Amino acid sequence: MKKSTISYLERTFGSKKLLTLNIPEKFSYDESTIYYSHPEAVFLPDTEEEIKEFLKIAKERKVKVVPRGGGTGVCGGAVAIFGGIVLSTERLNKIIDFDELNQCVEVEAGVVNGDLKKFLEERGYYYPPDPQSYETSFIGGNIATNAGGPRAVKYGTTKDYVMGLSIVTGEGRIVKTGGKVYKFSSGYNLNELICGSEGTLGIITRAILKFLPLPMERIVFLLPFLNLEDALNFVLQVQKANLPFSAFEFIDDTAIYYVERFLRRSLPYSERAKCYLFTELEWQNNDNYVDLVEKIANKNNVLNIFVASDRINEEKLWEARKKISYAFKEFSKRVYKADVVVPRGKISQFVKKIKGISTDKMPVACFGHVGDGNVHVNILELKNTDVCDVKNVLNSIMKIVKNLGGFPSGEHGIGVAKKEFLKNFFSRYHIDKWRKIKKVFDPYNILNPGKIF
Numbered sequence: 001m002k003k004s005t006i007s008y009l010e011r012t013f014g015s016k017k018l019l020t021l022n023i024p025e026k027f028s029y030d031e032s033t034i035y036y037s038h039p040e041a042v043f044l045p046d047t048e049e050e051i052k053e054f055l056k057i058a059k060e061r062k063v064k065v066v067p068r069g070g071g072t073g074v075c076g077g078a079v080a081i082f083g084g085i086v087l088s089t090e091r092l093n094k095i096i097d098f099d100e101l102n103q104c105v106e107v108e109a110g111v112v113n114g115d116l117k118k119f120l121e122e123r124g125y126y127y128p129p130d131p132q133s134y135e136t137s138f139i140g141g142n143i144a145t146n147a148g149g150p151r152a153v154k155y156g157t158t159k160d161y162v163m164g165l166s167i168v169t170g171e172g173r174i175v176k177t178g179g180k181v182y183k184f185s186s187g188y189n190l191n192e193l194i195c196g197s198e199g200t201l202g203i204i205t206r207a208i209l210k211f212l213p214l215p216m217e218r219i220v221f222l223l224p225f226l227n228l229e230d231a232l233n234f235v236l237q238v239q240k241a242n243l244p245f246s247a248f249e250f251i252d253d254t255a256i257y258y259v260e261r262f263l264r265r266s267l268p269y270s271e272r273a274k275c276y277l278f279t280e281l282e283w284q285n286n287d288n289y290v291d292l293v294e295k296i297a298n299k300n301n302v303l304n305i306f307v308a309s310d311r312i313n314e315e316k317l318w319e320a321r322k323k324i325s326y327a328f329k330e331f332s333k334r335v336y337k338a339d340v341v342v343p344r345g346k347i348s349q350f351v352k353k354i355k356g357i358s359t360d361k362m363p364v365a366c367f368g369h370v371g372d373g374n375v376h377v378n379i380l381e382l383k384n385t386d387v388c389d390v391k392n393v394l395n396s397i398m399k400i401v402k403n404l405g406g407f408p409s410g411e412h413g414i415g416v417a418k419k420e421f422l423k424n425f426f427s428r429y430h431i432d433k434w435r436k437i438k439k440v441f442d443p444y445n446i447l448n449p450g451k452i453f
């Protein structure tokens with residue numbers, strides 16, 4: 001980037017909004033643990049108008065702009081790998097409007113998911129999208145990746161809560177999409193297009209999000225199974241019985257091994273269990289579903305049943321699931337992640353095939369959202385091993401996914417991490433159409449260029 005451009009931006013916005021010296025390290029990476037690039041500058045706007053002004057200059061001077069939320073992404077999307085200025089939304093952190101009558105809130109893009117959840121819970125309401133990074137990821141980042149989470153199996157993903165958006169396009173125009181309406185059949189649905197666009201079509205500045213009543217009852221089960229097939233049959237039968245399930249999360253035996261070592265304690269039945277299933281139910285009235293779940297679990301050879309119905313014990317039961325990523329990180333130099341999605345009925349086939357490529361030197365662990373077919377495959381480059389042929393393993397995983405009718409990402413996005421695999425899943429025609437859509441919103445190719453495709 002030209003020095004004169006940086007000086008012009010500094011003069012326009014001041015050194016408190018445009019950092020060029022002593023840029024904090026956090027702006028150089030995300031949670032992929034793989035991608036790193038120290039940006040030339042970081043822009044920290046306080047308002048949507050400032051973003052508009054900034055993008056007008058960026059388009060004239062051909063400056064690449066990399067939008068950034070909480071930096072919890074795992075695909076390198078918010079890292080300025082190809083140069084340019086990082087645009088951080090961290091100062092856009094206001095909840096603008098709480099509209100009880102229309103059951104929606106309007107928030108700025110930098111509001112932390114967990115803060116919105118808390119705000120609504122205090123008022124008796126519920127914002128379901130629950131990426132497990134909810135304590136630090138931003139609403140803007142969640143929308144840009146169309147984040148899911150364990151409860152997506154019941155409530156859907158972020159896009160299902162977006163009623164309206166305000167974005168700034170690559171031309172420096174503020175565009176509003178949708179509104180406070182529950183139905184929309186008035187032309188192309190741009191809300192859905194922006195969800196999952198990973199900062200390539202516009203900077204999300206505001207969102208109108210719907211919310212639900214807070215569930216009155218919640219119960220969590222930890223169920224160790226002898227094999228994944230029994231666990232999946234259990235899931236199917238709970239769904240068929242129309243029980244109010246809100247999450248089915250599994251972790252495989254490799255993941256159990258690393259979580260035990262990380263927590264420095266044994267987990268129940270880990271010597272026999274090939275899979276743990278975390279099952280959560282949420283509902284509004286006073287029905288008792290525990291007996292029914294136990295009956296179905298026993299029918300499917302569960303090893304034991306652990307139940308929690310209060311917040312403290314719920315946290316304890318979820319611990320092994322929630323600590324997985326930290327456990328992998330502790331024992332690995334690098335963790336290569338692929339959050340692939342396959343048809344629900346093919347998960348067991350998929351995990352079996354993955355076991356076939358996992359080795360002691362380079363373990364491949366699976367966990368994830370069994371209820372919706374979204375499996376998180378983690379290739380561990382262990383601390384005590386030489387560099388491994390990760391690329392080859394990733395290629396084999398993607399081939400398996402393709403053969404089973406799946407796709408490379410269910411919720412994390414493509415970023416740079418999975419970019420090279422897109423051509424195996426989508427035709428040139430398809431990707432070409434995406435490029436044309438990008439050009440409509442970003443004719444000067446300044447918004448996160450090089451990401452996705």
Ligand SMILES: Cc1cc2nc3c(=O)[nH]c(=O)nc-3n(C[C@H](O)[C@H](O)[C@H](O)COP(=O)(O)OP(=O)(O)OC[C@H]3O[C@@H](n4cnc5c(N)ncnc54)[C@H](O)[C@@H]3O)c2cc1C
Pocket residue numbers: 030031066067068069070071072073074076077078089109130131132133136137138139140141142143144145146147148149150198199200202203204205325411412415448451
């Ligand atoms: C421990 C852990 C658990 C996780 N669990 C889940 C999970 O359960 N489900 C899930 O889906 N993901 C999960 N993730 C991945 C990650 O948290 C999500 O992708 C999240 O939505 C990213 O939000 P962020 O604010 O951190 O975005 P960032 O990492 O800052 O950015 C992600 C992408 O969005 C773009 N972007 C960010 N803000 C904007 C904006 N305002 N306008 C336009 N583009 C923008 C960036 O350019 C980048 O391409 C997890 C990550 C971690 C570390």
